[in-house]
Amino acid sequence: MAAQNQSSAPYTVPGLTTENGHEVARTLQTRLHALNDLQLTLKHAHWNVVGPNFIAVHEMLDPQIELVRGFVDELAERMATMGVAPSGLPGDLVAVRTWDDYSVGRATSVEHLAALDVVYNGVVADHREAIGKVGELDPVTEDILIGQVRELELFQWFMRAHLENSGGALEHGGETTEQGAASAAR
Numbered sequence: 001m002a003a004q005n006q007s008s009a010p011y012t013v014p015g016l017t018t019e020n021g022h023e024v025a026r027t028l029q030t031r032l033h034a035l036n037d038l039q040l041t042l043k044h045a046h047w048n049v050v051g052p053n054f055i056a057v058h059e060m061l062d063p064q065i066e067l068v069r070g071f072v073d074e075l076a077e078r079m080a081t082m083g084v085a086p087s088g089l090p091g092d093l094v095a096v097r098t099w100d101d102y103s104v105g106r107a108t109s110v111e112h113l114a115a116l117d118v119v120y121n122g123v124v125a126d127h128r129e130a131i132g133k134v135g136e137l138d139p140v141t142e143d144i145l146i147g148q149v150r151e152l153e154l155f156q157w158f159m160r161a162h163l164e165n166s167g168g169a170l171e172h173g174g175e176t177t178e179q180g181a182a183s184a185a186r
């Protein structure tokens with residue numbers, strides 16, 4: 001659910017009822033928290049990756065972090081546009097999120113990439129679910145989320161491409177936890 005201290009204005013965008021506009025914005029709050037968490041997690045991996053492919057992965061992560069930070073801003077400003085105050089507060093994020101902190105510390109590039117692949121599975125699936133929810137009420141917000149998913153999925157392929165063999169198989173395929181994926185890819 002959205003932040004308890006969230007406040008709504010008595011308006012939304014033209015053409016939507018205030019109720020529907022605010023409902024769309026409240027869905028965006030969950031995605032805002034997810035992407036805020038993601039950009040911090042990616043920075044954590046950027047700092048903690050070690051091993052022979054250090055520089056490739058270290059440097060590959062930064063443009064993605066900048067992109068995701070832009071997505072956070074995009075969602076927060078869309079919420080404000082729709083009449084609901086966005087929350088970017090860390091305590092609020094931790095209180096409402098449905099996942100745990102990223103569980104990998106200092107580790108090799110394949111371990112981080114496999115664990116981050118699992119993270120992306122969750123973020124992208126939840127973004128797609130949000131697309132389904134808001135799409136019935138507001139195609140403009142739906143379009144924003146679709147654009148974000150397109151970029152998130154592209155980067156997930158970048159990560160997977162480091163882990164695939166020539167047959168396209170992933171050692172960690174089927175793993176659903178970060179630790180499980182990291183161990184399988186090791």
Ligand SMILES: [Fe+2]
Nearest residue numbers: 046047058062
């Ligand atoms: Fe850095």
